[in-house]
Structure formats: C-alpha cells, structure tokens
Amino acid sequence: MQKSVFLGALTVAGLAAGASAAATLDDVKARGTLNCGVTTGLAGFAAPDANGEWEGFDVAVCRAVAAAVLGDPTAVEFVPTTGKTRFTALASGEIDMLARNTTWTFTRDVDLKFEFAGINYYDGQGFIVPRALGVSSAMELDGATVCIQTGTTTELNLADFFRKNNMNYEPVPIETNAEALQQYNAGACDAYTTDASGLAASRATFENPGDHVILPEIISKEPLGPLVRHGDNQWGEIVRWTLNALIAAEEYGVTSANIEELSNGTDSPEINRMLGTEGNLGEMFGLDADWAKRAIMAEGNYGGIFAKNIGENTPIGLARGLNAQWTEGGLLYAPPFR
Incomplete structure (x- = not known):
C-alpha cells in the first residue's frame, strides 16, 4: 500500500513536471523567435561579425532549428552565456536551447536534468x-x-x-x-x-x-552538442532531428544548391522521407513536411557548415578528423530517417 502511494505520488509529480515543460514549441511559435544560448564569443563557433550579426558553427545549428520550426533562419535571439550562466539560462526558460561548445556528461544529463540532442563536434x-x-x-x-x-x-x-x-x-x-x-x-x-x-x-x-x-x-573526451531541458520530448526530438538532418544531408549529397531539385523526388527513399516527399515524418512531431528542407537550406549541410566556419581553408584551420562522416573513417553518423 505504501509503495503504491509513493509510486502514485512520483507519477503525479512527473506528469506535472512534463506538462509544465512541454510547451516549448508552442512558446517559440507564439513568440516568433527562437531564444538560443551561445558562447560570449568564440571565433568560428559563435561570435558577432562587424555588423553585429551572429555567425559560426554553433550559430548554424540555432538557425537550422529556427528555419525548421518558424520558416525563418534569422528568427533567432542569440543569448550569450558563460560556463557558469549557461545552465541557469536553460533551466529557467530564458533560452529554448543551448548551442555553446557544451560537453555531454553523466551529471549534466542526469543530475542537472538536461537532454543532449546529439553531438555536432567530437573534441578533446x-x-x-x-x-x-x-x-x-x-x-x-x-x-x-x-x-x-x-x-x-x-x-x-x-x-x-x-x-x-x-x-x-x-x-x-x-x-x-x-x-x-x-x-x-x-x-x-x-x-x-x-x-x-x-x-x-x-x-x-x-x-x-x-x-x-x-x-x-x-x-x-569532449563530445559537444546542443541541449534542451528534460521533460519536453517533442522539443528535444525537433532539435535532435534537425541536427541529424544536417548530418544526413552531407552523407546523401544533399546541399543548399541542389535541394530544390531533390525535393521534387529522388530514387532514394531515405532522402525522400527526410525532405518530406514521402511519408509524414514532420507531422509526427508537430511540423510540416518541409521542416528538414528548410533546416538544410538555412546554412547548408553539416559539411558545408564545417568548411565555411572552422574548416582547413578558414583561419581556424580544423581538419575533419573524428568529425568526418562514418563512411570516411570518422564518427559522424545520423540515425535513419524512417
């Protein structure tokens, strides 16, 4: 009897917490902007340019999510955070997601109650x-x-x-x-x-x-990636699969230059499902069929974003290394779109 009461209390508390946290997508749509936490400034990853416009490898993830959800990659409010303030900003709801060179660890996942949406850079x-x-x-x-x-x-x-x-x-x-x-x-x-x-x-x-x-x-080992709050599975799935779309697009040769043509239909069922010409993947988490197409069009696929912001032909000069596609000897790997 005592055990049942205890479990019942946990269930009620869990449902209440889930209900209170499950409105992120609605909040973002109502607000018309995505509040994205970034670093206070790190060249190539997240920093304002001479005109005050934020750009960089992590910034591109924010813009891709905004494009997927709002149809506008510029509909982002960038919130600079430090190592100390980033988690408070996310937990309090000041930001909807964090894309700030943040390492996936046990305690951040379990104790701090955050959900990592994936890894966009394998570092050390x-x-x-x-x-x-x-x-x-x-x-x-x-x-x-x-x-x-x-x-x-x-x-x-x-x-x-x-x-x-x-x-x-x-x-x-x-x-x-x-x-x-x-x-x-x-x-x-x-x-x-x-x-x-x-x-x-x-x-x-x-x-x-x-x-x-x-x-x-x-x-x-420093697996870096975007994260969201626990308790809102729908929002976590949107951020996770937006990142996966950028990664998969590179593997399948989908770029911002050819995506319009490919979105008319291809002989690849995987590309068709990702771009919404087959199936109803977008509908499954509350978005339309073109969500991934818009995310990829925002700043290109993962490889293009890497090359433009931090690649070997930039002042940062980073080789792909572990961040190459799994087909090229790296660790980068998107689960199937099916």
Whole structure:
C-alpha cells in the first residue's frame, strides 16, 4: 500500500513536471523567435561579425532549428552565456536551447536534468603555450600557471591530469574565453587550457598566431552538442532531428544548391522521407513536411557548415578528423530517417 502511494505520488509529480515543460514549441511559435544560448564569443563557433550579426558553427545549428520550426533562419535571439550562466539560462526558460561548445556528461544529463540532442563536434581538451616558453609537451607543465574557465569540464579535467601525473599547477580562474585570452596574452598564465577546437579558434585571432603552440596531448573526451531541458520530448526530438538532418544531408549529397531539385523526388527513399516527399515524418512531431528542407537550406549541410566556419581553408584551420562522416573513417553518423 505504501509503495503504491509513493509510486502514485512520483507519477503525479512527473506528469506535472512534463506538462509544465512541454510547451516549448508552442512558446517559440507564439513568440516568433527562437531564444538560443551561445558562447560570449568564440571565433568560428559563435561570435558577432562587424555588423553585429551572429555567425559560426554553433550559430548554424540555432538557425537550422529556427528555419525548421518558424520558416525563418534569422528568427533567432542569440543569448550569450558563460560556463557558469549557461545552465541557469536553460533551466529557467530564458533560452529554448543551448548551442555553446557544451560537453555531454553523466551529471549534466542526469543530475542537472538536461537532454543532449546529439553531438555536432567530437573534441578533446588541450593546452596552448607561448612558443618562447620552450615547452613541447603538457608533461613539461609541472609548476605552471594555467588559465581555466570556471564552471566547465576543463576545470575538472585539468585537476585530474595534473594529479594523475604527480604534477602541480596554479589555476588562474576566469569566466569567459575573452577574459582568458586577455590574461594569457598579458602573461598572467603560462598556459591556457580548453577544448582543442577552442584553442585553434582563439589562436587564429592572435596578432602573431605562430608565436603560440598547441601542445600535442589531448587529455579528455569532449563530445559537444546542443541541449534542451528534460521533460519536453517533442522539443528535444525537433532539435535532435534537425541536427541529424544536417548530418544526413552531407552523407546523401544533399546541399543548399541542389535541394530544390531533390525535393521534387529522388530514387532514394531515405532522402525522400527526410525532405518530406514521402511519408509524414514532420507531422509526427508537430511540423510540416518541409521542416528538414528548410533546416538544410538555412546554412547548408553539416559539411558545408564545417568548411565555411572552422574548416582547413578558414583561419581556424580544423581538419575533419573524428568529425568526418562514418563512411570516411570518422564518427559522424545520423540515425535513419524512417
């Protein structure tokens, strides 16, 4: 009897929580804009251009979701967040989703009650040092001062790395990437540590990038991706499958240039289902048949977004590596559209 009452109470509480959180799609449609949390500024990933327009690899995910849901990739309110403020902004409802170089971890998924919609960048933590320091390995950083963003997995990984290797360090805590770079370039720390992609992005903004070395060691796994609140499965599915559409589009050769032609129908059932010329996938989560077409048209497929913002022909200069398609030896893989 006691057990039944307890389970009943949990069920009621769970239903109440679900009902209160399940209105994100309605809220976004009523508002007419998507509130998307991004970093305070990281070149190639999320930063305002000279005209104040946000652009970058993570920004493209926000625009794709806005296009899928609202039919307008520009209908986004970008909300800059720090390592400390990002989760509060999402939990409180200030933002509808977070697309901010955020690592998928157990505690963020389970304890903080967030739902990761997938992985849009497979990364790992590294170190950057001035070339003049004469250091070629992270194993030579015993006793170093290290700039580190608070409220991040990098803060915990740093402590683990030095402890495991019986080395000491002095942390220089900062809150934003801009502050970290300011302190690092002012000589307040010997090294700066964050995701390797962030290091490459930051170095590209330096006056003399060649005066700085990204050390070879990668000390962690950092699967980065967009996330939403627990309790609203419909909204989570929309963000997840929008990201999957960008990934699958690259695999199937669907681009912003040929999508109009392909959306008239192809001999590929998978492409047809994704683009809405067969089946009713959009209807299943409250959108129309063209949701994925609009998402892909917003800024192109995953490969195009990568190449434009952070690829080898940009100042960031990142190779695809683990972020290549599974057919090309990478980890990138979208579940079937069926």
